[in-house]
Amino acid sequence: MITGENYIGFQKSSEGAITFKTFNPQLNIENDTVFSEANLKEINQAVCLATDAFRTFQNTSGTQKAKFLNAIADEILELGDELIETYCSETGLPEGRAKGERGRTIFQLRSFAELVKEGSWVEATIDTAIPDRQPLPKSDIRKMMVPIGPVVVFGASNFPLAYSTAGGDTAAALAAGCPVIVKSHPMHAGTGELVASAIIKAAKETGMPNGVFSNLNSSGIDVGVQLVKHPDVKAVGFTGSIKAGRALYDLASHRKEPIPVFAEMGSVNPVVILPNALKTKGNVLAKTYANSITLGTGQFCTNPGLLLGIKSEVLDDFIENLSEEIIKIEPSCMLHPNIIGSYETNKENLLNQDRLNVVSQYDADVNINYARQAIATASGSAFLENPAFHKEVFGPFSIIVQCENEEQLEQVISKLDGQLTGTLIADNDEASNYNKVISALQNRVGRIIFNGVPTGVEVCPSMVHGGPYPASTDSRFTAVGVNSIKRWVRPFSYQDWPNSLLPDELKNENPLDISRTVNNKLTKDKLN
Template sequence: MITGKNYIGNKLSAKGSVTHKTINPKLNIENPTVFIEATSEEIDEAAQLATEAYKLYRKVSGKQKAAFLNAIADEILALDQELIDAYVTESGLPEGRAMGERGRTIMQLKSFADLVSNEEWKGNTFDAAIPDREPLPKDDLRKTVTPLGPVVVFGASNFPFAFSTAGGDTASALAAGCPVIVKAHEMHAATSELVASAIIKAAEKTGMPNGVFSHLSGRGPIVGSALVNHPKIKAVGFTGSIGAGRAIFNMGASRPEPIPVYAEMGSINPVVISPLAIANRGEAIASTYAGSITLGTGQFCTNPGLLLTVEDENTEAFIQDLAKKTVAIDAQCMLHPNIKAGFDKNEKTVTSQEGVRTVAKISGDLKENYANSIIACVSGDDFLANPKIQQEVFGPFSIVVKTKNEAQLVEVIEALEGQLTGTIIAENEEVSSLTDIVDALANRVGRIIFNGVPTGVEVCPSMHHGGPYPASSDAKFTSVGTHAIYRWVRPISYQSFPEELLPDSLKN
């Protein structure tokens, strides 16, 4: 049941007077539930409770944590149609997308449960004592990892399940042994509260300490800022815009005790398409990328927002075909009026720059909050001369850069900000000539794709979802896949320790 209240551990709380409602973007009306925003007192209570829970939860065995994570998955499934309906009503996304994203969220939880069901993920090391070593004896040394402490997770706007309340950040932090306080995304407050209720039920059923999970509502930066600055919080997970992510990162760094902020932010995900690939299969590439550009109304952090090619006699025909196929796809609803306003503003900023030409744009009257997909193009010279053209347009938008030659194409890649992904579309006989392009992309992105699309992020150990700034705040870590757990732990060594005082995983 949706109450509009906050969860402070397993207790519902509504001490505040500031409220808000979510919006049904398809109907462009407010949803009925009133959500009560967390007060400073409730924020402090949640942080204090998480700190007490951490003392116990950090010592919970891997098998017990696995049972907890699996129970969360079961409780989410038990919410059934009520949860799906809340998702669709608050996001404007179709029921099929809701079902698919719920399945991914369940899989993430179960993946982390499998990971922590034994101790191998910790990478423990043992160096035996050598008391008679000359000229100095060697002590017994053993190293493992220990959880950082209470973690704040910000719900994401574009993935109400998979990157939100029980998404990858929460699942990996709980797997690591860190209590979690979720700051619900204001657009998805009902969806978030329902998922929070499932986590609370799972914690109670599996005997986890009260305070291992809390859930707070709040619009704007007030609640989030208070959480990031709270002295009991030890790390933050965020998925969203560059502006908000950088503000949170700066807060974490400027605290008296700085804390890590793992922010996954903006990306335009360059795609290099060779002239030979266009000549051989341009129509198929155009069809594939029209689908990728408009998938989910372009509201993916891996949306292919930048296509790069070397101009030749086939380039303009390919661009026209891509544009035609893109705008032929029916306009879709965006997540929220604010996101639609941001899309319109950023699209106008990019397309108004000198040398940028709008090739095609869905025209005519659209419903409120529906996006008019756009394909634009620009020369390599104009792109390099104007950094504003690099701006992310979050939605169904992509710009094609026509470079003079491969040297300029590499120069364009090298001029880019950090990105989550880079893609190469080329023929097999070209592989030996792609080294410079691969090297340039490897220096700017966290994942390189060959003859595929960047949309679609597999949840597995080999996935890296991160990249040089501003794609993420720390390119060494991923927010997707089981290696995401390493954001929430730190190494610790034990030297010459009595057996009974060692963590279980380091005992003989």
Template sequence: MITGKNYIGNTLKASGNVTHKTVNPKLNIENPTPFYEATAEEVDEAVQLAWSAFKTYRRISGEKRAAFLNAIADEILALDQELLDVYTTESGLPEGRAIGERGRTIFQLRSFAELVANEDWRENTIDEAIPDRTPLPKDDLRRTLIPLGPVVVFAASNFPLAFSTAGGDTASALASGCPVIVKAHAMHSGTAELVASAIIKAAEKTGMTNGIFSNIMGRGRTVGTTLVKHTKIKAVGFTGSISGGRALFDVASQREEPIPVFAEMGSINPVIITSKAIENRSEAIATTYAGSITLGAGQFCTNPGLILTVEGDKTQQFIKDLAEKTVAINPQCMLHPNIKSGFVENSNSVSSQTGAKVVGKVEGAIEANYAASQIASVMGKDFLANPKLHQEVFGPFSLVVRAENEDELIQIINGLEGQLTGTIIAEEEDYANLHDVIDALENRVGRIIFNGVPTGVEVCPSMQHGGPYPASTDSRFTAVGTNSIKRWVRPVSYQSFPNELLPTALKR
């Protein structure tokens, strides 16, 4: 049952009088439940509880943390149809997507449970003492990873489950030994409360300390800023816009004790298609990329928003095919009226720049919050000259850039901002000439795809979901996969310690 209240630890509270409602984007109406924005006092109480819980939670065994994570997965599944119904009502996404995303959320939780069931993930190292070494003796040194402290996780708008309340940031932080306070996304407040109730039930069933998790509501940036400024918060996880992520990063860096903000802030995900690939399989590539561009109404941070190729005999036909296949796919509902208006504004901004031309767009009347897919095209020289053509359009939009030659293509890649992904579509006969493209992409992206699509982010140890700024605030870390646990820990070395005082995993 949804109450509209905040979970301050395991207690539901609504002390304030500021409320908001979620929106059913398909019906274009407000949902009935009011959600109470957390007060400054409630925020402080949640943080104080988390800080108190950290003192014990950081030291419990990995086996117990694993049991907690698995219990969260079980409790989310127990929400059954109620969760699916609220998810679809608040997001406009179909039930099939809700089921798939729930499955991904469960898989993430169980993956981290498996990871921390033993201590290998801590990368423990032991250098034993050599007291008779000359000219100087060597002390005993042992190194491990320890959790940072209470973490604030900002839920994402485009993944109400997998990147939200019990998503990858929360799962990895809890796995590491850090309590979590989630700032729920205002668009999905009901979904967030239901998932939060599952986490609280799991915590109680597995004997976790009160305060290990809280779920806080708030529209706008006031509540989030208050959380990040709190002196007992030690790290932040964020998925969203560049403006939102950068604002949190600035707040965190200006604290008396600056703290890390691991923000994933979007990308235009360049796709390089060779002339030979267009010559050999233009229509197949167009079909594949029309599906990728429109997948989920284009509301993925890995949406292929930029396609780069060298002008050739069949380039125009490829662009025509891509445009026709993209606009032939039925328009889909976007997550919220504000996201729809942002898509319209940004797609119009890009396509109206000097040299840009709309080559395909869904025309005619569509429902209020549905997206009219669009493909635009521009020459490489115009793209290089105008940074406004580089902006992300969150939705079913892609800009095809036609470079004059290979040198200009490399210049375009080198001039891009940091990206989450880069893709190469090529033939085997292109391999000898791809090294410069690969080198350029390695400096600009976190993941390089070959003959595939960027949409779809596998949860596994080898996944890198993060890239140079502004794709993320720290390109050394991933937001997806079990290696994301390393964001919430730091190394500590123990020198010449008696065995009785060492962490268990470092004992002799």
């Protein structure tokens, strides 16, 4: 049952004066529950508990953490229909999407459970002593990854499960051994509370310390600001807009002790369409891209907001096809009146710019809070000259840029901001003639896709979900896949440390049977 309260560790609490409700965009009404925003006292309590919890949680074994993570997955499933109904009532998204996203969330939690149970992820590295080395003896040095400390997680509006309360950031941080404080997203505070209740249950069941997880409600920016400024918070995970992500990054970098902020932010996900591909599969592409642009009402961070081609008749044909295909798609609901409000405003502002031409826009009547998809075109030079064309319009909207030639195409790509993804649509033989274009694209993105669509982010170790700024605040990390744990850990060395006092990961006898780099060789062998 949703109560509207915060979780300050294991304790429910609602001491703050500020309250708010979530909104059902399909019905265009507020939902019933009154949520209590965490006040400063509650925020400080949550951080204090997290700091205390870290003392034991940082030394909790991989096996125990795996039990905790799996229990969270089990308890989320236990929530059953209430979770799905709450999700739908707070997002306007359909049930199938809710269930799919729950599946992804469960999969992520279990992947991290596998990772920490197996244990080799700590990158144990051992260099044994050489006592008789000249001119100086060599010490025994052993290194492994250790958790960085309490992590604050800001959930995304558009993924209330997979990138929110028990989403990738939280799962990775808990797997690392970092207590988590979630700044709950106000648009899905009910979904957040239900998932938080599952995490708290799981923590109690598996004997985790009080404070290993807290869930704080918030209607505005205050709770987040206080959390990021708190000296005992050691890292921040965020998914959302560039404006909000940058604000948190700035706050964190102005602290006396700056802390890492991994913010996954905006992206227009450029798609480069080469001429031969248009000739051979232009029609299919138009259908595929009409679907990708409107998928989830365009509310994906990997939504293709920019299609780049070289001026030609086939490109004209493709634009005509896409124009027809995109208005065949039934409009769908956006997450919140604020989000559709921003969509309409941003789209209008852009469409009012000189040298941008609307070529297709859904113009029949739609339900309230439903988004009208649109596509527009611009020349390569117009695009190069107007920075407004480079900005993300969050929703089902794309610009097709008609470049003069290959050189201009390369130039357009080089001038793009950093992106999560870049896509190349090409005939197999064609791509190798466009090395400079491909190379320019690679330098602007975190992931490059061949003859596909950017929407859809596979959860697997080889995935990079991140990229050069402003796709993320630090391109050296990924937000998806088990390697996203690296955001929340630091390497730590023991020099000449007694074997009995070393963590199991580094003991001579390798009791956890993990892979370790011993004197430059990867092995599971014991040391003599």
